[in-house]
Amino acid sequence: MSDDPHSPAERTQRGNDDHGSSDGGWSAHADVLDPDHLRERFPNYDDQIVHTQTQPAESADTVPASEVLPDDLADRLGHDLYTHQAEGIDRLREGENVAVATPTASGKTLIYALYVALCKREDPDARAIVCYPTKALARDQRESLVALYDRLGLDLEVAVYDGDTPNHRRPEIREEADVILTNAAGLNVYLAHHTQWRECFGNCALLAIDEAHAASGIHGMHVAWVLRRLRRILDFYDADPRIVCTSATIGNPAEHARRLTGEPHVVVDEDGSPHGRREIAFWKPPLEEDLGEEYSMDEYLGAVKRAGAATGEIVAHLGLHGVQTLAFSRSRQGTELTAKTVEREAGDHPASGTGGGGVADSAGGGSSGYVSVAPYHAGHGKQTRRDTEQRLQSGDLDSVISTSALELGIDVGSVDATVLAGYPGSRQSFWQRLGRSGRGTDDALSVLVGRADAIDQYVLDHPEFLFEEDVENAGGAGSSEPSSAGAYEDAVIDLGNDAVYARHLLAAASELPIDRDDERWFGAEAVPDGEGTNVEDRLDRGVTMWREAGRLVGDLDRSVRYDGPPRPEADVSMYATDSETFQVRSVDGADDLDVAPIGKDRAYREYHPGAVVLHDGTEYEVVEFEEERPQPWVTLQPIDEEVYTKTHSTKSVSDVEPRASRDLGDGWHLKFGVGTVSIHYAHYERRDVQTGDLIGDVRETGLGPIELRTQLTWVEAPKSLRETALEDVPLGDLLSEPAQYGKGQRQYTFLGGLHGAEHAMIELAPLELRLDSSEIGGLSIDPHPETGVPTWFIHDAVDGGIGYARGIYEHADSLVARTREHVAACGCDGVRGCPSCLMDVQCGNRNEPLHRPATIAILSALESRLD
């Protein structure tokens, strides 16, 4: 994640020290993943590697520091600047806001760090505020900034101000610190006390948003409104700071920075930092038992080798060949299990013991059949984690299996290889994790192990999509990014969610009275590119609502003041769209979960009674669901069994109001708008993780239906599609309808096609957008009572919307094309599809009906209309 402001020279230096040699990384053992080698050396190797790709090394593009900095600072800095660092600083000095989108470890922090130093020379009172996504990162970065300013001989106080800052230190930091490192949840609260911050706010010359790509989804929209509130207060104190948004590479850096902060930014994304050669292998775990032609999701999951187990084998193999490896696993249990697999496999491995041969010996990495491995996750104590980090850095450990905890910017030096148990859901995260191996100019090796779902299969089948530097953005409305942004996902921030907007409006009124001038922050102007968002008269409507609710008084032509119980900002829940949130408690009442409250929508969906949820890598069962209290809660109990739950739901969509639409001709329409989604999560079942077998009966959740007023994208298809979609389907390939269905086999099969199109588009949406696919849902129905035609909906699964459905509307062209191509190319034998194409673990309807040929016909017809 966030890179330290060390010089390129320094980093290389350190890399060499860490390993006590300068062999340039793993390349001395380059053939460890060579297929011939694997056939000989890897247990049961059966061409699991489906693709390898090599990225050539890049040398650094640098600019002498003296071209950008005054001579004395340049001298003390002691090294050149990468071109993107120099450009970023230049643009800031020209008065622009800058969005820096370059890869991990490219030295983005140095841009704003040095700009602050320049500001200080012109105005000794100047202050800077830097907003980080986590408290840990702020602390990590403080060290780096202090070291930098020390080296530059500047007497700047850099202080972290967040929930962990002791009260007695706070006044001093507010008054004296030159650079304040904080987070958006903290700012949400501190803004109420802005008078105490007058000195800092009034002199604020720079506002930096570090890791801006992390501000997306639900959290992102809260951050966006908090930043508008902050800028409004800064404006009140006559401060107009430059803004820097740093992010990993995303598809829409300019748009994202604009939506996040409300201000236009210039993009700096020509990376000048160097990197070594990297070889990336794509690994498809084999099926361990034979499956028939048709099988269910659960049968498939029971049969395929788990990505975690495959990862364990690979890590053992690498370890025995002296390749130091960091592997990423989804869960805490996963890290523990995989670490055990590594130990076991190392003992059994052909490269161990006498069978080891010469290849491994040269590495000094142990051909003894022993690989030193440690799991790493937040459940370990701080000391244990520090020890593991240190042992990895010193080379004492051959491998570490980590949760996403080590994806962040914690410095563990560089390892030779990274192994990913499953595609992490976005290219940005993929590259971030890969980037933990081979820092600097060292060569690096990486392996992606696919899981059994559509997105992972897509990546294994289309590895090139990870490497595309420049694809034409085929999207309809919206995207206006320069082509150099490449093929990364767009970060999504929805400014149209009125529930979230309303909460922040109330908090803002309490901070300072609101009047017409505040249209700038809360009116239509605050929402750049507001297509599809109903922002007309929004400030008036928001004020009227709260006035009627007794929470505001006055009118916009004079001033509107807050008039309610104290601290309305406390009702902003940074991870939910609704203020009606559920606390997440643990069964012994101990407050050790540290989970932000969850929205009601999510509580019903994922935390219903009996559900098994994964939190920070530990599995819990929901044992209590208490809604009838002023503060609802759910209670979790840790479980040891390896089980998962699947929830069955029934759903309807009503009161749809289109806000944008495209008439595709021939009876096809693509629409975006709002609607009411009513979902009843009525039943659930529990299954064994290893075998996929059902455990016990299907049980009732005991919950009633929940209604969401949210954003949706939908496709209305012509009625004639009912026939044309089945034209090429032989009679014998029609689905047999369940007894209660009653509309015939053909119609049931057609529905399987609609359902399949809906599933596959949702499954592959992460190719286009950074999103959490648990926060979108779908419904396929023919006919829909309001549209009157065959229709499939894709909806945001949070109240008020989150922007995903809108993103899908905007990216429909490329998404439909990719989806059609993927489903058509899937190698599964039956007509009902498989987990790699149509089946979805989150389906509330047990993946029924699904019909792959009908899906392909429907997607092809839609694709031809979109062309």
Add this chain to the structure above:
Amino acid sequence: MQPGRLAVVDSDALSALSAEQLQDALDAADPHAIVATAPPARVRLRSTLSDLDRPILTPDAGTDTDCPQRHVFGDVEVVLVPSLSALSALGDMADGDLDPATETYVLSDLLDLSVRPTELRTVRQGLSAYRDALATDNPSRDHSLPDSQTHLSTGLPAGYHGDWDGLTVRGTAPGGIDGARSGGATDGESAVASLALGPDGTVATTQYRRDSLGLRAIDGIGEQRARTLRDAGYATRDGLANAPIATIADLDGIARSTAPRLVERARAFDAGTVRRRTDESLPRPEPIFVDIETDGLSPSIVWLIGVLDREASPGERYRSFLVREPNEPGAALAAFCTWLESAAADRPIVAYNGDSFDVPVLTEQIERHCPEHGEFWAARRTFDPYTWAVREGNAVLPGRTNGLETVASALGFTGADAASAGADIGDDSAASVDATPLDGAEVARIYREWMADPIPENEPDWQTLEAYCEADVRALAFVYDAIDAADRTAGASPAERAGSESASETTQGRLGDF
């Protein structure tokens, strides 16, 4: 003139309260009548408190009652309308039947409000039927309703105040608005709301949270300890105050070192006295007592500064600095500073919770509006009895919260003490103190309305507001004297003091009390 007092009990909350907590709430609210939001609450009230001697009003009584029930509580009339037909009957009453000079409160469950943030609108349920019923068969009235009516609904939360197309509507129920729940201090586990209904239409609201009732009002007693004590036969504060410390220390679930502290606090509470825990002395010489009124807890203006100087000549002891014109916020601040400089430059300034509120707010406002006094002000010595007693653990104050008014009244401060104010400034404000029920939130609200639209109709009754502030300043002096006069029962161990500091976390969460 006396306000009418109602205690509103929510059915759901009621089931979570012990009998002792319920009794405690009613003792504190001392209502003329109790409002049960639903029939089961009425049943439970009767069965829990067998010797209840106040009427219970149940707006949701079913459809069989179509008569309005008229009650006189204090000097105001409260009319219970259990149904729309009862409301029609009220509408049919001749105007002369209800006294237009004093406010009439119409109590029902017929008005409801839900906020739909995803649609950015509110829905007022029941309004049109309500208006129609009020206007039925009375052509002379049409839709023009008398100004002297306030419509109370148990469907709306206490503290809610709104103008519904000409109807003055207020909420009564403990809790928040449907769809816009607030985690603020008056919400959460609020179980009982107490309303003081003024003859002039002013309504003051106090909410009692479950954790401030019965044993739980004692700092350090949560639900678990309360249950332990109840099971052992100490169900009330009074019982705990009279318990042998050794017996309490022997109970499972209460640490030996904790027991003395709990009993000590119960005794202070019970006796209505301050218990000093250290030998720390209060500042000398005689201080100046100060309280400020603002437009809210994140204030943009200090519009009233009340000051008590007990060394001044009689008639000049109390003075206030008032900002009538919201556009000129600096004059009163400057006058206050100038007066302070000439009259009392060397004396400490005492403000309750001043460390967290009054002093930083004054500092910021003085710097902004009259910076020429900034340096002088910054050099003042200030003293906050709340910090000193509660946060620093020098004394235990009585009262279910550590809010000024609660502590003062637990110590025996009465309206009569406040009324002595009138003698000093020679007017009749004493009377208004009694008749107009006010609290800090209501006072801030009145000023906000004035700021939002300073037209003559909105001009506040300044005397009443000044009298409210004066009562608070005098309450502060009263508490100060009580602390000063308290026996110094020194000898509390450092560990105990540390304990009380950590306990202040909870009080800090409730600054809304101030």
